[in-house]
Amino acid sequence: MKRSSIEAGVGLFMVGGFLCFAFLAIKLGGVELWKTDRYTVSARFDSVSGLRIGAPVEIAGVRVGTVDDIGVDTAKFEAVVRLKLDRGVVVPKDSIASIRTAGIIGDKFIKISPGADRKSLGDGGLIEDTESSISLEELVSKYIFEKK
Numbered sequence: 802m803k804r805s806s807i808e809a810g811v812g813l814f815m816v817g818g819f820l821c822f823a824f825l826a827i828k829l830g831g832v833e834l835w836k837t838d839r840y841t842v843s844a845r846f847d848s849v850s851g852l853r854i855g856a857p858v859e860i861a862g863v864r865v866g867t868v869d870d871i872g873v874d875t876a877k878f879e880a881v882v883r884l885k886l887d888r889g890v891v892v893p894k895d896s897i898a899s900i901r902t903a904g905i906i907g908d909k910f911i912k913i914s915p916g917a918d919r920k921s922l923g924d925g926g927l928i929e930d931t932e933s934s935i936s937l938e939e940l941v942s943k944y945i946f947e948k949k
Contacts, residue, residue: 838887838888839866839885839886839887839888840885840886840888840923840924841869841883841884841885841886841924841925842883842884842886842892842922842924842925842926842927842928843881843882843883843884843925843926843927843928844881844882844884844898844911844927844928844931845874845877845879845880845881845882845927845929845931846879846880846882846898846900846931846933846934847879847880847933848880848933848934848936849871849880849882849900849909849933849934850909850934850936851900851902851908851909851934852868852871852882852900852909852910852911852934853868853871853908853909854868854869854870854871855867855868856868856908856909856910856911857910857911858884858885858886858910858911858913859910859911859912859913860890860892860912860913860914860915865886865887865890865913866884866885866886866887866890867884867885868882868883868884868885868911869883869884869885870882870883871883882898882911884898884911891921892913892915892921892922892926892928893915893916893917893918893919893920893921893922894916894918894920894921894922894926894929895916895917895918895930896913896914896915896916896922896928896930897913897914897916897928897930897931897932898911898912898913898914898928898930898931898932899911899912899913899914899931899932900912900932900933900934902935906937909934913928916930
């Protein structure tokens, strides 16, 4: 009788540990199990070096969405980034989307600098003003090889 209660306790402990592990894996992986109220906008960049799907989108340092997809427009040789933004976030049409780095060598994210236009982007809108990713390797090589 005592042995079966110990086995049941160990079993409950294992199930609880598995549930905690599953919760952490879902949260850290950025998986959305329930549909959240979001809308999609796009931005075109010359270079998205280092940017990944699932990267945060921020306005004024506050996370307002994620990078949903990264593709290439072969006709214009530009990268097309699709962003999923929270429904309550209003992005003016003249906003600027920049690819930034968190820290010196951290992960890349998209920073949206809101403009002053009274019209806002809706679902499927395009942020026209963008600033591409700055490549640290290009800056270093430019400094080394162009210095005379």
